[in-house]
Amino acid sequence: MEGRHRQMTVRAITAKTIFDGEQYHSDSALVWRGDQIVDIVAAALPSSVIVTDVGDKMVAPGFIDIQVNGGGDVMFNSETTADGIDTICRAHRQHGTAYLLPTLISATPEQMKTALIATESAIEQGVAGVIGVHLEGPWLNKDKKGAHDANKFYSPTIEQLEAFPWVERGVNLVTLAAENVDTQALNWLQQHHVVVSCGHSNATLHELTTEKRASLNGFTHVFNAMSAIEGREPGVVGTALMTDHAWCSIIVDGIHVAPQNVLMAHRLKPEGKLLIVTDAMASVGSKTNRFVLDGEEISVQDGKLVNSSGALAGAHIGMDQSVANAIAWGLEEAEVLRMASTYPAQALNLNRVGVLKPGYRAAATVLNCDYSAYAVLVDGKLNP
Numbered sequence: 001m002e003g004r005h006r007q008m009t010v011r012a013i014t015a016k017t018i019f020d021g022e023q024y025h026s027d028s029a030l031v032w033r034g035d036q037i038v039d040i041v042a043a044a045l046p047s048s049v050i051v052t053d054v055g056d057k058m059v060a061p062g063f064i065d066i067q068v069n070g071g072g073d074v075m076f077n078s079e080t081t082a083d084g085i086d087t088i089c090r091a092h093r094q095h096g097t098a099y100l101l102p103t104l105i106s107a108t109p110e111q112m113k114t115a116l117i118a119t120e121s122a123i124e125q126g127v128a129g130v131i132g133v134h135l136e137g138p139w140l141n142k143d144k145k146g147a148h149d150a151n152k153f154y155s156p157t158i159e160q161l162e163a164f165p166w167v168e169r170g171v172n173l174v175t176l177a178a179e180n181v182d183t184q185a186l187n188w189l190q191q192h193h194v195v196v197s198c199g200h201s202n203a204t205l206h207e208l209t210t211e212k213r214a215s216l217n218g219f220t221h222v223f224n225a226m227s228a229i230e231g232r233e234p235g236v237v238g239t240a241l242m243t244d245h246a247w248c249s250i251i252v253d254g255i256h257v258a259p260q261n262v263l264m265a266h267r268l269k270p271e272g273k274l275l276i277v278t279d280a281m282a283s284v285g286s287k288t289n290r291f292v293l294d295g296e297e298i299s300v301q302d303g304k305l306v307n308s309s310g311a312l313a314g315a316h317i318g319m320d321q322s323v324a325n326a327i328a329w330g331l332e333e334a335e336v337l338r339m340a341s342t343y344p345a346q347a348l349n350l351n352r353v354g355v356l357k358p359g360y361r362a363a364a365t366v367l368n369c370d371y372s373a374y375a376v377l378v379d380g381k382l383n384p
């Protein structure tokens with residue numbers, strides 16, 4: 001009865017500015033019932049509506065981060081449990097993220113199975129914020145391994161792919177080096193609705209055949225851990241930027257990719273095909289600023305995450321700061337907000353998230369004037 005009563009309660013956030021993903025509404029209210037948006041209205045609300053006024057702050061579609069390795073001192077690789085996912089989602093809500101894909105860095109097949117099962121169970125238990133899983137590797141190229149353990153890399157067979165307990169209640173996204181995965185395996189993934197993104201790849205244009213490119217939905221953290229553009233060879237970077245049907249995710253911390261290259265990617269990609277990811281690690285929302293990956297200690301030094309040899313190992317940034325950066329570098333505010341919400345939803349072929357429209361899931365990010373996160377609405381629940 002309690003649950004039923006709560007479903008019926010109508011709530012609203014009133015704000016000076018609401019951006020619905022397409023248009024701005026001034027001095028309006030975002031109204032929702034249960035976990036679903038009712039409307040955005042400028043008129044006075046009935047007294048039965050429970051209203052939270054956020055004053056001069058801005059309400060935007062809830063941010064969606066499709067690459068989150070950890071947060072709140074937890075690495076998904078170390079805690080492949082529903083509790084681990086919950087901790088990561090909570091940490092990223094402090095930075096404006098409504099929904100995310102916990103992202104497993106190249107692991108053993110056993111760990112991958114555990115991660116898939118944990119994600120399924122987190123969604124089933126109603127852990128707020130989790131909408132699927134991202135397996136980053138281990139089907140990668142050792143020449144572009146980044147912080148991954150190349151000993152775990154292999155090229156999957158159909159039988160191996162079939163053996164994984166893929167998530168049924170959410171999205172499955174994999175990052176793979178397309179040159180190391182054969183066409184049959186790529187086709188199997190496509191047929192089973194796994195979203196496929198090319199990354200940690202050293203492919204030449206020649207290796208990324210038309211057939212292989214057609215089976216790719218996107219490219220992971222463009223510019224990072226992929227073969228560069230050269231005069232006679234577009235590499236994965238050039239191919240990613242010029243493959244119109246495929247999206248590119250990009251890290252906008254100002255460390256992984258030069259701001260000028262973010263602007264270049266935005267100029268080259270068709271509308272809606274460049275989206276922000278954090279690639280965040282356990283240090284986001286952390287008390288210690290250090291964690292362990294594959295037995296190696298990673299720590300924050302001068303805002304960078306580095307391993308013992310000084311190599312970059314993921315990003316120490318939240319979605320809110322990423323958005324602030326992209327706007328500071330010259331991209332239009334509305335476009336940057338879409339790059340953090342609408343476009344990632346489209347990249348994952350998700351319905352009912354990514355914009356603030358009637359019938360959509362009640363998810364919104366409330367931003368302070370400097371774009372730092374003030375609050376996050378996830379499935380009708382306002383945090384904090």
Ligand SMILES: [Zn+2]
Nearest residue numbers: 136146221225
């Ligand atoms: Zn990576």
